[in-house]
Amino acid sequence: MTPLLSLEGLTKAYPGVVANDNVSLAINPGEVHALLGENGAGKSTLVKMIYGLVKPDSGTMRMHGAPFAPPEPRAARAAGVGMVFQHFSLFDALSVAENIALGMENAPKLRDLSRQIKAVSDTYGLPLAPDHLVGDLSAGERQRVEIIRCLLQEPKLLIMDEPTSVLTPQEVEILFKTLRKLSQEGTSILYISHKLEEIRALCDSATVLRLGQVVGTCIPRETSAGDMAEMMVGKVLSVPSRANPEFGAELLSVTRLSLPPLSAFGMPLRDISFTLRAGEILGIGGVAGNGQDELLSALSGERRTPPGAIALEGADIGALEPNQRRALGVLAAPEERLGHAAVPNMSLTENAMLTGATRMGLEKNGFLNWGAAQDFAREIITAFDVRTPSAQNAARALSGGNLQKFVIGREVLQDPKVLIVNQPTWGVDASAAAAIRQALLDLATGGAAVIVISQDLDELMEISDRFAALNEGRLSEPRPAEGLSVEEIGMMMGGAHGMEVAHV
């Protein structure tokens, strides 16, 4: 059988880094092919070349045996390649049909288009109303808009970039049913992910990338997740662990916390209650944009809360400012590294000062001790293995993973009583992620209370003692993490956001 798409020796170099080095792979018609690798392994660069966004330095691509070198995405689409990006490009204020029409070369009349959308959405079990405003849709529904936009062009190859990172487990089921049906009809799918269980459940074959090179291929159904992880990372990973947790006295209690949204598109916090004991890790799951940022701001002191809502060891701290809370031992690490947790254009020393001034004694009578700040920055760099030439380098110059290690390390080394982290390992490679999780576990063993907000359910299950989910600004009742089933977690996260699993 002639492969639908074959890549031979593709190489693409950027200044200072070879993103793809002599990459070859072939995808047969109807095959679901996984592209597996850590952040920075070169997956995105490879699919960008197939989609015509990036030109390879050398190597050839063939589609149905004929040379294929799309100069731009339009040409790739014309040749039958569709792509669903990780980040959606949709307009909130327009309807589903209007959004889809905007992305088409020759859009039909809106009424005809709506009928087509309805037809495709029925055929593939993707429930979607063409006249709804995109701004009102959940992340899963927005993804369906993007998928339907691709399917309307009847692609031969559909590229999906990390499609499940924004979905609840139930929504993942719907998506997988759709993808399997497409594959049965002969559409090939190139599926990019680092979630191994998903790949084992869905894909026919897999190509593993590491540092831009193909390090192996496998048939996921016949390969264990551990073996695939080893191929991906290149070494055996140590799974974070801790001795039997012991819980102490209640440290933090949140009682009926409600906050209005900051902007029209913001998410309010609705009636959130939970308590946290010393030595305990509370994992908070949920799809992004359901109040995670808002909850962290309320706990860190960036936003003040009504009296009686947040108490540390019984004392109300809702009116205290971030530095007053830091003095009491309540520390936080926000999700957005550049611009929120750290100042991009400032040095690591200055960024160490950013949150360390109060607790590390870097400040006296308002005057700052830069020597002490530099020592603190160096301490973080050593303890958390941050790869940087010096503490004088700008935060912006660090890779995402290294900066994340710095940000987490900065808070952990301040010996917090309560630490709140949002997405602690987002965009971080597997070994660094393991190190960060281990640091959080050690912190809890040392008697601190930790709240981990994350969208990575595997991560939460690995380190949490109790689990709760944020959905539309509401927090579910926290439950012991051990023994929770995927279905239960999915229901806590809001199920499929009111959508029935389609029967196809």
Add this chain to the structure above:
Amino acid sequence: MMRLEKRPQASQGFAYATPLLAVAATFFFGGLLFAALGKDPVEAIATIFWQPLFGEFAFYYRPQLLVKGAPLVLIAVGLSLGFKAGIWNIGAEGQYIVGAICGAAVGLACYPAQSALIFPAMVLAGALGGWLWAMIPAVLKVRFGTNEILVSLMLVYVAEQLLASMSLGLLKNPEGYGFPGSRNLQQYPSAHNAELIAGTGMHWGVVAALIAVIFAYVLLARHRLGFAIRVTGEAPRAARFSGVRPVRLVLFCLGTSGALAGLAGLFEVAGPAGQISIDFNVGYGFTAIIVAFLGRLHPIGIVLAGLLMALTYIGGDIAQSQMGLPAAAIQVFQGMLLFFLLAFDLLTHFRLRLGRTEAV
């Protein structure tokens, strides 16, 4: 094709080189402008930059450098604090006027009593006047979210009307034969901001400017408030996360720049200008914006930029009278300086790449 590529780390070299490059480019294109006007470009530039310092009448012009430079530096230092934090006080000219009016009013109210306390009281009143005028945009911003750029700028024109009203009404010299303008403070010893060392141009305003520069330097380098200013300008969200209160910062930055502009106005009216008159303000408040940026918002840089700007003012006057260059040409020349500075500034954070472009 040329394209710009973001540097991973801001270039230290270019940060220091841009002002020099900008001055060099201004010389070149300014020279072309003067040549197009039919003047000898070398002579014109020499007149502007050489004559005031080393020419025949340098003994007269050199003190002028301090007289004109001091208010520019004093105002620019205050503005630079806000600019660093992304708080844009464009109305220093108005605060300068109101400071002068308030300070002069205190002095004139005491006339003809003699006391060593009168001048200090005027200084306080001048600072307070500028501070109050700047508090209007500050309070409107923190209470109602208005744009401080527009409000502070509009208040300049209000202040100019106030100035006219004062020189024609309340503060008019009762012994001035009906001419507009107040009594001349130079003839009122207790209120006169005289030269501290005769013939040097050194008056209390110069001293105040130096103190402000040192104060700003220490604040930015060593104090938590200065750090808060820098973090807010770079990343407002990170600033709030680190515990900065944006409201306080707006009040502090606008208030400080207003008070310093008010001081500059007071020292000017009690010294070189001598009296409140309709045409008292000559644009120091606006030129100080250029000075602040030309000095890279750095206190030491602002001193150098203030002196350079004062030089182009004095030299420009000489070129006008000696070579017949139009005033507009001098202003274009000064504008070029800021234009090239901002243009070359891009190279601090970006570098030029030659080669084909690539769609991403």
